[in-house]
Amino acid sequence: MSDPIIEARGIQKYYGDYHALKQVSLSVAAGEFLALVGPSGCGKTSLLKILAGFEAPSGGTLTIQGQDMAGVPAAGRPTRMVFQKLALFPHKTVAENIAFPLTVARRPADAIRAAVTEMLEMMHLKEAYLHRYPHELSGGEQQRVALARAMVSKPPVLLLDEPMSALDARLKKSLQAELKHLHRNVGTSFVHVTHDLEEAMMLADRICVMRAGEVVQIGSPHDIYYRPAEAFVAGFIGDTNLLPAQLTREGEGWRFDCPLLKTERPFIGPDQAAANLSDGPGLLMIRPELLRILSPADAAECVIEGVVSEHFVRGGSVQYRVQAKGAVIVLDLPGTMVLPARNGDPVRLGCARSDLFAMRG
Numbered sequence: 001m002s003d004p005i006i007e008a009r010g011i012q013k014y015y016g017d018y019h020a021l022k023q024v025s026l027s028v029a030a031g032e033f034l035a036l037v038g039p040s041g042c043g044k045t046s047l048l049k050i051l052a053g054f055e056a057p058s059g060g061t062l063t064i065q066g067q068d069m070a071g072v073p074a075a076g077r078p079t080r081m082v083f084q085k086l087a088l089f090p091h092k093t094v095a096e097n098i099a100f101p102l103t104v105a106r107r108p109a110d111a112i113r114a115a116v117t118e119m120l121e122m123m124h125l126k127e128a129y130l131h132r133y134p135h136e137l138s139g140g141e142q143q144r145v146a147l148a149r150a151m152v153s154k155p156p157v158l159l160l161d162e163p164m165s166a167l168d169a170r171l172k173k174s175l176q177a178e179l180k181h182l183h184r185n186v187g188t189s190f191v192h193v194t195h196d197l198e199e200a201m202m203l204a205d206r207i208c209v210m211r212a213g214e215v216v217q218i219g220s221p222h223d224i225y226y227r228p229a230e231a232f233v234a235g236f237i238g239d240t241n242l243l244p245a246q247l248t249r250e251g252e253g254w255r256f257d258c259p260l261l262k263t264e265r266p267f268i269g270p271d272q273a274a275a276n277l278s279d280g281p282g283l284l285m286i287r288p289e290l291l292r293i294l295s296p297a298d299a300a301e302c303v304i305e306g307v308v309s310e311h312f313v314r315g316g317s318v319q320y321r322v323q324a325k326g327a328v329i330v331l332d333l334p335g336t337m338v339l340p341a342r343n344g345d346p347v348r349l350g351c352a353r354s355d356l357f358a359m360r361g
């Protein structure tokens, strides 16, 4: 990682007796887009507020741009925050709302006008909106104005607390594209709290998965999806198959004994196991899109035998559910005019050994 702009070490937060954040450590690189995800109540907003200076941590250290943030109020930090609930000034026009941070900083009027125009273009807002009041805009437009106001002073760090959660699916999609465009065009680091995992996958350079006040894993969307640190992360993002297996370290890699999976060489390499894996019972993960239905002549390195219990046509893909020795295996196949199997058909499912990933049970 290039030099971190945010460096949080061992951050703790107590609300009375309640331990909301337990030793949270993370770094954010300059210009990076980091998504914070996790179940409701795991501490995402608390962490964001601590970064912004709206809450003081109960312990740990936070530096932003190399400066210790202890005692630095929100207004003195190189951060801006966009909230889930709109925080536009209702009695100010769109132009006045966007200009607000620059007006407070007493920037010259022509510089303010130029900056507002630039933000208007960047957020694809019409010039005619400048003299409207927030209640004269749609929810999506209001959130665009909120983003424009947060970005107008070009803050080094933008903190986003579920800014799209109140929008309908279509508006959300267009604002997500807008946000990605914005991030690409400014050098700002984004820290974005979201419940929407698809959104996190689409927008973020790295995803930080939290649970009960702790960071479980930080990694690229690809690593979080295909190399989860544990079953919680695997199950949190997308459908998956977790097959019980006995795992034994062998050289650099791992030998596995998995009754559901037939293979001539039950062995996976060191990059196919979570770092915290140890000898004993564990889980072998196969994502549904990595499995295929084998025709009688087909061979595969790993085979699972079962019977189709259900299938759902989902437009561009088909999802199959296959009963295999009491377990249900899920697989996603690309859409096709001729379905390879129907309910009740016996099937052999295949994948490569490199499609397996082992983690603790």
Ligand SMILES: Nc1ncnc2c1ncn2[C@@H]1O[C@H](COP(=O)(O)OP(=O)(O)OP(=O)(O)O)[C@@H](O)[C@H]1O
Pocket: 015, 018, 020, 038, 039, 040, 041, 042, 043, 044, 045, 046, 047
């Ligand atoms: N001011 C407060 N006083 C007391 N408890 C609080 C306060 N703010 C948050 N909490 C508690 O701390 C925990 C973490 O809250 P936080 O809002 O950070 O979670 P979250 O992950 O953002 O949740 P959500 O996804 O539901 O927004 C929750 O159990 C919450 O009830």
